[in-house]
Amino acid sequence: MSEEEKNESEQGLLWEVFVQSKPGIPHKHAGSVHAHDAEMALKAARDVYTRRKEGVSLWVVPTNMIHATTEEEAESFFDPADDKAYRHPTFYTIPEGVKYL
Amino acid sequence: MTKEEALYEYLIRLGDNALILGQRLGEWCGAAHQLESDIAMTNVALDLVGQARMLLTEAGEVEGKGRSEDDLAFHRNEFEFRNNLLVEMANGDFGQTITRQFFFDCFYFHFLQALKSSKSEFLQAFAMKSIKEVTYHRELSTDFMIRLGDGTEESHEKMQYAVNLLWEYTGELFEKTEADEILIAEGIVPDLTQIKSLWEQDVMAVLEKATLLIPDNKGYMASGSRKGHHSEYLGYILAEMQYLPRMMPDAKW
Numbered sequence: 001m002s003e004e005e006k007n008e009s010e011q012g013l014l015w016e017v018f019v020q021s022k023p024g025i026p027h028k029h030a031g032s033v034h035a036h037d038a039e040m041a042l043k044a045a046r047d048v049y050t051r052r053k054e055g056v057s058l059w060v061v062p063t064n065m066i067h068a069t070t071e072e073e074a075e076s077f078f079d080p081a082d083d084k085a086y087r088h089p090t091f092y093t094i095p096e097g098v099k100y101l
Numbered sequence: 102m103t104k105e106e107a108l109y110e111y112l113i114r115l116g117d118n119a120l121i122l123g124q125r126l127g128e129w130c131g132a133a134h135q136l137e138s139d140i141a142m143t144n145v146a147l148d149l150v151g152q153a154r155m156l157l158t159e160a161g162e163v164e165g166k167g168r169s170e171d172d173l174a175f176h177r178n179e180f181e182f183r184n185n186l187l188v189e190m191a192n193g194d195f196g197q198t199i200t201r202q203f204f205f206d207c208f209y210f211h212f213l214q215a216l217k218s219s220k221s222e223f224l225q226a227f228a229m230k231s232i233k234e235v236t237y238h239r240e241l242s243t244d245f246m247i248r249l250g251d252g253t254e255e256s257h258e259k260m261q262y263a264v265n266l267l268w269e270y271t272g273e274l275f276e277k278t279e280a281d282e283i284l285i286a287e288g289i290v291p292d293l294t295q296i297k298s299l300w301e302q303d304v305m306a307v308l309e310k311a312t313l314l315i316p317d318n319k320g321y322m323a324s325g326s327r328k329g330h331h332s333e334y335l336g337y338i339l340a341e342m343q344y345l346p347r348m349m350p351d352a353k354w
Binding site for chain 2: 011030033034035037039040043044046047048051
């Protein structure tokens with residue numbers, strides 16, 4: 001079974017939806033939709049996730065194209081950052097007028 | 102017929118189309134084959150009901166008898182409604198709903214494009230606002246037409262059935278009355294004959310992509326709504342839509 005087939009159900013492929021709420025800031029994961037192709041996925045995403053003015057731009061990505069870390073990897077991937085507080089830029093004062101930091 | 106009477110008739114015609122199609126699409130709420138389509142159909146329904154509110158409010162003002170949008174929506178009977186037969190047709194399966202929507206969207210899109218240059222301030226503003234909504238509606242129904250028509254054997258069969266079923270209700274979209282003649286002369290509304298050729302180009306191109314054929318019904322087209330003659334469906338739609346406000350006339354939300 002190919003990757004594409006695994007992602008397909010009777011309702012179509014599964015797509016992850018990313019919504020940008022304002023120009024210039026990152027697209028944020030909002031959820032997922034079913035659709036048979038990218039064009040329809042964008043329309044479904046528009047109808048499901050931006051009906052209350054949540055967005056100005058949309059991305060859709062086939063769910064099976066996303067590679068994720070596993071729970072078993074979590075310890076080695078993320079725990080080493082626990083005791084490295086010096087990596088936080090909290091010792092700096094943020095200049096006035098800087099947005100989205 | 103005075104200019105005001107003509108304008109009232111025209112506003113009612115537009116308002117009723119939006120209202121009845123909106124009510125029909127609302128029937129999909131919680132009933133479509135997937136959440137995505139359910140929300141898509143009800144989004145379109147809400148756009149249309151919003152348009153109906155503007156149109157019927159304006160109609161009430163033009164009429165000058167103090168009737169509100171609610172009076173016009175909930176306290177008229179079938180023969181006073183002027184919506185096209187097409188929009189009151191049953192939802193049927195999703196393919197029938199999409200085909201009905203596609204035929205209507207293509208008409209409405211070109212109609213509103215032309216209405217943007219209306220000499221009526223209200224209709225011009227209405228067209229400017231609504232065209233954005235209807236542009237999306239038309240893209241959505243066109244996408245579905247092509248994908249379902251040129252899809253599986255089963256989806257193709259269902260779409261061809263829907264086209265055969267609904268084709269005879271499309272001619273009526275372009276029928277003109279005395280109100281049309283008066284308002285066209287004043288530059289207030291577009292000539293539906295011109296909209297018809299734009300509609301035909303649009304529809305033919307999409308049906309071809311969707312591998313669907315126009316039924317050969319020897320040019321027969323159903324007619325009647327301009328005079329208030331409707332199909333059996335409208336009474337049931339109104340019964341459901343008007344039940345509450347008629348049972349409880351003082352109900353407010």
